[in-house]
Amino acid sequence: AQSVAQPEDQVNVAEGNPLTVKCTYSVSGNPYLFWYVQYPNRGLQFLLKYITGDNLVKGSYGFEAEFNKSQTSFHLKKPSALVSDSALYFCAVRDPGRGYQKVTFGTGTKLQVIP
């Protein structure tokens, strides 16, 4: 079965500092990986995805994520955090080889950017 773990419930970072939100995954085959952001009282918004190719993928709002197959990780990063980045971030995985229509979401990490 596919699964994804976000080990931190909350990440605090000062505005202007780099941020990292961690994600590890488990699938039987090659994973399709996604990051979503949820602002208060809103639906989730797609940020970026890794399907194949370059391990560093760039997405919306200056976010990027690095796929590391040996560590089964897909950490979300941003070089310089903004207060407006404060939100709930979800990592998600899809195993294209099995039940590919189903995406499994992590438990979410609350990012707090401190002015």
Add this chain to the structure above:
Amino acid sequence: DTAVSQTPKYLVTQMGNDKSIKCEQNLGHDTMYWYKQDSKKFLKIMFSYNNKELIINETVPNRFSPKSPDKAHLNLHINSLELGDSAVYFCASSQGGANYGYTFGSGTRLTVV
């Protein structure tokens, strides 16, 4: 202009009632989903339809019944509502392939009293 729209946005109802949540997408996507987000923000898939065909039916009480009249609409009907059904329900859609992300609606906050 809204890509995935859900109605109503808020729903407060008494235990035992029957209610429906509607979802429509104008993106031309083939696949639609219902997710439940609990009070701890955990997201759990409930159902998925691809071109009006049910393809994912997770372990949810049979009081929950999805219906897809066409590929642009996916409704959720809930019978005999219970306190534990209180949550935010999200509709989402995607292209049919596994490498596509989801577009989510803004959610329906259901409160059962």
